[in-house]
Amino acid sequence: MVKPALALVVVLMAIVMSYLQRLGLEGEMIYSIFRAFLQLSIIGFVLQFIFSQENSAWILLAYLFMTLNPVPNFPLQVCVAGYTAGQRAKHVPRGKYVAGASILAGTAVTMLLLVVLNVFPFTPRYIIPVAGMMVGNAMTVTGVTMKRLRDDIKIQMNLVETALALGATPRQATIQQVKRALVIALSPVVDNAKTVGLISLPGAMTGLIMGGASPLEAIQLQIVVMNMLLGASTVSSIMSTYLCWPAFFTKAYQLETKVFSSD
Incomplete structure (x- = not known):
């Protein structure tokens, strides 16, 4: 030490x-x-x-620990990523559960594709670090998306209510706010992909080089990492907007004013 x-x-x-x-x-x-x-x-x-350990169940346990929200009588499902993202969007009803489900969906789909395509072997040494990177990134993006969407709808409540009064569905009435929230949340991930290798050498690549791997090997891994971060973040952020909608509107397709009355 x-x-x-x-x-x-x-x-x-x-x-x-x-x-x-x-x-x-x-x-x-x-x-x-x-x-x-x-x-x-x-x-x-x-x-x-x-x-x-040789048992793949440990991989799944570690993955659930990083992503899931707490479930009554099941304390192993610790709210880590979902809780943190939900805290950022604390005014979104059931925000921690929405964030946890969104992060789990985005990272699980991305991880499944990587394993099926044999990009990574399904072993703890690969899956746990990769899942950790995806969960952390998706957590940040999802929290920003949820907070921005709620805040934008609050700012433009009159515009949204007018659209609803004219017969628009909740999705149609808030489509511009959703797009804006997603663009703002995903822009850092996209910008990072644009500048990687030019402005900074990311952690995975730097760690491999310092560990003795060749730069070409490090570059291959970093390309995979950037691809998976972009994929997982996009799926998680879009999923969070769909899961937020029920809390923002009543069954009569009216804005749930109590959601937007507090700051």
Whole structure:
């Protein structure tokens, strides 16, 4: 642990700068670094155990841990990604469940295609890190999509209500807001794909090169990673818009005003 300990110097630099600029983030920085150390240490031992197992059930268990919302009497389904994305869109009814289901759908479809096409073998050493990258990315995109969609509808309630009064369905009345939310949420993923290799070398590629792999091998993996992130994020974000609609409208196709009355 000598090198990780030495790397704390850059954290100390950030803390000092935060103090000098009076940002008030010093305590949060210390807490976040301590939490990251604790979480990564635990997950390191857990992955070491899972990688040594031959049973594929451990893969599914780890995948569910990262994606699913908590279900009563089933504490193993911990709300990690769904909870975090739902917190971003906390004013969306059942937002945590919507986010969890959307993330699970997007990542599961993408992972299934990768396994069927034999891009990755169905082993813990490949599936768990790949799923982790997809879940994390889909979590961010889904949270932004849900929050932006709700906020846009609130801002343009008069326009949406006019469309509904003229006979439009909820989908027709909010199609522009949905498009805007999806474009805003997916733009960072698309922009990252445009600039990868030119502005920055992503983590997967950098890790392989530092681990001794050839740059050509690292590039092949990074291309796969960028493709899967874009696919999973797109499916998850679109799915979240469909799952949000029932909470935004009444059975009579009217806006559910209580959803948009709080901030």
